Amino acid sequence: MIKKQGIYFWVIPSGLDLQGLLEKHPPSFKKKKIKIDVFYFIIDLITAWTYKSTTDKFEGLVNIHSDYFLSFHHDYKEYLDYLKIHGIIDTDYYVPEEKSYGYCINIGRIDFECPFQEIPIKDNVIRSKIESDQFYKELVSPGATNYSYLGKWFNPLLKIDGKRARKILVKMYADVEANKEKYKPKDLIKAKNKLLKNLRVIEELEAQHFYCDVDNNIGRFHSNLTNLKKEIRSCITYDGQKLVNIDVRNSQPFLSTCLLEAKFWTYNHHGLNIFKIPSAMNIIAGYIISKQDIKIHGIKAYEYINELMDDIKQYTMSVTFLLKSLNKDHKAYISFAKSSIFYKKVHRKIYPGKPFDKRKVKSSFFQYIYSSNKQNYWEEKKLISNAFPSVTRMFKFLKQDDYVLLSHIMQRLESILIIEVVARRIAAEKPNLPFFTVHDSIATIPSEVDYVKKVIKEEFDNYLGIVPKLGLEKWE
Numbered sequence: 001m002i003k004k005q006g007i008y009f010w011v012i013p014s015g016l017d018l019q020g021l022l023e024k025h026p027p028s029f030k031k032k033k034i035k036i037d038v039f040y041f042i043i044d045l046i047t048a049w050t051y052k053s054t055t056d057k058f059e060g061l062v063n064i065h066s067d068y069f070l071s072f073h074h075d076y077k078e079y080l081d082y083l084k085i086h087g088i089i090d091t092d093y094y095v096p097e098e099k100s101y102g103y104c105i106n107i108g109r110i111d112f113e114c115p116f117q118e119i120p121i122k123d124n125v126i127r128s129k130i131e132s133d134q135f136y137k138e139l140v141s142p143g144a145t146n147y148s149y150l151g152k153w154f155n156p157l158l159k160i161d162g163k164r165a166r167k168i169l170v171k172m173y174a175d176v177e178a179n180k181e182k183y184k185p186k187d188l189i190k191a192k193n194k195l196l197k198n199l200r201v202i203e204e205l206e207a208q209h210f211y212c213d214v215d216n217n218i219g220r221f222h223s224n225l226t227n228l229k230k231e232i233r234s235c236i237t238y239d240g241q242k243l244v245n246i247d248v249r250n251s252q253p254f255l256s257t258c259l260l261e262a263k264f265w266t267y268n269h270h271g272l273n274i275f276k277i278p279s280a281m282n283i284i285a286g287y288i289i290s291k292q293d294i295k296i297h298g299i300k301a302y303e304y305i306n307e308l309m310d311d312i313k314q315y316t317m318s319v320t321f322l323l324k325s326l327n328k329d330h331k332a333y334i335s336f337a338k339s340s341i342f343y344k345k346v347h348r349k350i351y352p353g354k355p356f357d358k359r360k361v362k363s364s365f366f367q368y369i370y371s372s373n374k375q376n377y378w379e380e381k382k383l384i385s386n387a388f389p390s391v392t393r394m395f396k397f398l399k400q401d402d403y404v405l406l407s408h409i410m411q412r413l414e415s416i417l418i419i420e421v422v423a424r425r426i427a428a429e430k431p432n433l434p435f436f437t438v439h440d441s442i443a444t445i446p447s448e449v450d451y452v453k454k455v456i457k458e459e460f461d462n463y464l465g466i467v468p469k470l471g472l473e474k475w476e
Helices: 018-024 036-052 066-070 076-085 123-134 136-142 162-178 185-206 230-235 251-260 277-283 291-297 305-323 327-340 342-350 357-370 378-389 389-399 406-427 446-464
Strands: 002-004 008-013 089-091 102-105 116-120 159-162 212-216 222-223 236-237 243-248 436-437 439-442 470-475
Touching: 002 446, 008 036, 008 123, 008 185, 036 076, 036 089, 036 102, 036 123, 036 185, 066 076, 076 089, 102 185, 116 185, 136 185, 136 378, 159 185, 162 230, 185 230, 230 236, 236 243, 243 251, 243 446, 251 327, 251 357, 251 389, 251 406, 277 327, 277 406, 305 389, 327 342, 342 357, 342 378, 357 378, 357 406, 378 389, 389 406, 406 436, 406 439, 406 446, 439 446, 446 470
Parallel strands: none
Antiparallel strands: 002 008, 008 116, 089 102, 159 236, 212 222, 243 439, 243 470, 436 439
């Protein structure tokens, strides 16, 4: 939804003729009066959340809690069912207290010249609700108010070469169309939604509509740039300058090595440790604070730390005892993860003599880290588990009660170090230096690359006692 000259508009993908559909197939709802703006709201919400979803996690569907629909219209289920029956939207599954339904728009062909249509909101009651309902305003308004040191660089000096960016997407779309017989129907919809998502990002950047928000769950800072495909970031400039991205090589494997050190599980350790990540402590304690409250409100500072402390001390004793049983394979794992070629080394170990396939081995590693202990049907996951048996025992222990704990700690470490430590230091030392965070990396102007690299290395060493290998990517 957008507002232009005092008028509110829904923003939905072009090609969706909802008015024609309703005339051809009138809904048979319990209540006689059908509001087309409720249909538009649902489609607009899914489209907006698709645009704002994170690139690295986005699989074509966005999870939306029923409260968001309910706050807008109490009969939302009938509207959702109608859109699904008539193939406008698709959904996946729901897990109580863990996962909301995932939604996506079913797309036929993408119109690259005019990918979205703006439809004025006509219903006076709905328009009044949008203007007055604070919950809905928070839903669509930019967040991250406590991160002005990052958000201030999203200003008119940040530009995108939209023409070139669209050419890149057109080529990607042509590749999808040329190979669509290789896709399952739902995977084809997902692929097209990813392309449509990036078209929306391009349009928003061209219009200087900037978006910044912080994920209360793992603390990541999301923005127009984090939502842009890697291939398109070369079309970005700031004040006429191309940017250079400095990233922590093998960020997640690298950070996982901290969990194999006893000091991380020690309260008195001066650097980052488990006791300084309240959200992870909450998972260990069995969610003293509910999952939904964490997702919506986060854990503010350390207000719950005393509540969680007693539960964690017993747990950390078990972890440190298990760490003593690690054998030489954990040293090999740590050596691999601290190198700049982690995935190549793992590939050599589990696929000796075979050509290196980074995408395959990286996907296998994330299955190994992110999936639950019960999910053992991937052959690649088994190969990595067998290659590092004592490390696997440790990781399985961390995932035994709630499999998200392992990945949560690693992602929290990343966000704390990049967003809260490195970025704040850069902003304090060089307040006029433009820079942008993209999860495990920082993009800045070419003349300041050495300075940013220095800060990243020093702060990782200070907080974790390890210095990462850094990679450079010129956005040109």
